[in-house]
Amino acid sequence: MSVPIAETQADILVAGAGAAGLSAALALAQAGFFTVCVGHVDTRPNGRTVALFEASLRFYKALGVWPYFRGKTAPLAKITMLDATNARLPVPSLTFAASEIGLAAFGENVENNVLIEGLADIASASPNLLLREGMIGDIHFESDSVHASLADGSRISARLAVAADGRKSLLRTKAGIGTRTWTYPQIAFTALLAHAKPHRNISTEFHTRSGPCTLVPLRPAGGKPNRSSLVWLMSASDAEQRRALPQSALEQEIEDQIDSLLGKIEIDGPCGFFPMAGMSTNRLCGHRVALVGEAAHIFPPLAAQGLNLSLRDAAALVEVLEDARATGDDIGAAQTLKPYESSRRSDIFLRTNGVDILNRSLLTDFFPVDFLRGAGLLAFSAIGPLRRALMREGVLPHGALPRLMQEPAGNRLTRSSRALARP
Numbered sequence: 001m002s003v004p005i006a007e008t009q010a011d012i013l014v015a016g017a018g019a020a021g022l023s024a025a026l027a028l029a030q031a032g033f034f035t036v037c038v039g040h041v042d043t044r045p046n047g048r049t050v051a052l053f054e055a056s057l058r059f060y061k062a063l064g065v066w067p068y069f070r071g072k073t074a075p076l077a078k079i080t081m082l083d084a085t086n087a088r089l090p091v092p093s094l095t096f097a098a099s100e101i102g103l104a105a106f107g108e109n110v111e112n113n114v115l116i117e118g119l120a121d122i123a124s125a126s127p128n129l130l131l132r133e134g135m136i137g138d139i140h141f142e143s144d145s146v147h148a149s150l151a152d153g154s155r156i157s158a159r160l161a162v163a164a165d166g167r168k169s170l171l172r173t174k175a176g177i178g179t180r181t182w183t184y185p186q187i188a189f190t191a192l193l194a195h196a197k198p199h200r201n202i203s204t205e206f207h208t209r210s211g212p213c214t215l216v217p218l219r220p221a222g223g224k225p226n227r228s229s230l231v232w233l234m235s236a237s238d239a240e241q242r243r244a245l246p247q248s249a250l251e252q253e254i255e256d257q258i259d260s261l262l263g264k265i266e267i268d269g270p271c272g273f274f275p276m277a278g279m280s281t282n283r284l285c286g287h288r289v290a291l292v293g294e295a296a297h298i299f300p301p302l303a304a305q306g307l308n309l310s311l312r313d314a315a316a317l318v319e320v321l322e323d324a325r326a327t328g329d330d331i332g333a334a335q336t337l338k339p340y341e342s343s344r345r346s347d348i349f350l351r352t353n354g355v356d357i358l359n360r361s362l363l364t365d366f367f368p369v370d371f372l373r374g375a376g377l378l379a380f381s382a383i384g385p386l387r388r389a390l391m392r393e394g395v396l397p398h399g400a401l402p403r404l405m406q407e408p409a410g411n412r413l414t415r416s417s418r419a420l421a422r423p
Helices: 019-030 054-062 112-124 170-174 236-243 247-257 306-326 334-363 367-382 384-395 409-421
Strands: 007-015 035-039 049-053 078-083 094-097 107-111 129-133 136-141 146-150 155-163 179-195 202-208 211-218 227-234 265-267 272-281 289-291
Touching: 007 019, 007 146, 019 035, 019 054, 019 112, 019 129, 019 155, 019 306, 035 155, 049 054, 049 112, 049 211, 049 306, 054 107, 054 306, 107 112, 107 211, 112 129, 136 170, 155 170, 170 289, 179 211, 179 236, 227 236, 227 247, 236 272, 247 265, 272 334, 306 334
Parallel strands: 007 035, 007 155, 035 129, 078 202, 155 289
Antiparallel strands: 049 107, 078 094, 136 146, 146 155, 179 227, 179 265, 179 272, 202 211, 211 227
């Protein structure tokens, strides 16, 4: 006689235990929803880092998790863009300083595996949150609940499922949400570097005909005081050749590409090669399901917008669900989730298409495109209000930020007092 398998009852099921899924689960649990997060927690180093901008830092501080990461991140005080496309019309270099918009830094850079490990440790010890290592094998959406079967045979039911299970999202597929996908003729090479010269908390982006080659400051570690992360977009053929190089030759290739900006280069850990693609969805929610992170949007790693956009998804979803609970509405109903869709669409559209246009503009040597790109950078360099607006849009997007990302009242008062005190 078979024994019935017990089913865990939850308010919300989060599928995916990457940075986006863990962050969403923590925020939902702290908002008072009993949350089960299911996924594989991958803390292996892969040469990837995450630049968390001001709004994302506010989110983590509001959740009380940021103290865990103190001493594990590096501030981004300035961002420099250098043209290396050999365009016929010279394109000016451009440097943005966080101090120009009243910030000490645009954000903080942290290794991806360090962030995930920290979030998983916090999630494992959090009340109202159950972190389950494993994968969802199947899921069914019913009128008043959603039921998931895990690969180990256990089951979970919830009033709402949050799909944070990445570009191949099972939940998105099962919910019948369609996607539009595209590819780029690029591979992203990622690595952590140690180098002879200090980075001075400056992130440097070389714009090349194969895409950006970006250096982002990292914290000192392992007795190495000067470290940066590298994201270098290149053609598939160049990636294949470089993947086959011995480490010393690859280090020299990096040093040559960045004009020895940081002196002698040493690769400091595992590297990664990732094909570049894009994806958008025809909707962000449905009956008992909401999409966040790479289940909802994918684009190349330019301007460090990926996870920052995903955290705004999580913060906005929490706000919609809190408001629904306050008015007694069903948190999983499609009608209840419509405000989430409407609040996120323009932000996602702007980032996805903005990154796509910037990336494609580098891949062509068509003169009118180079002219427009150069003219735009010149305008950002010369026109102060436009320049500051661009910086703010990158780190604190326009429009109403979700409550979890709004500046604490005490900080606003302090800043207002300083402004009044200025002569």
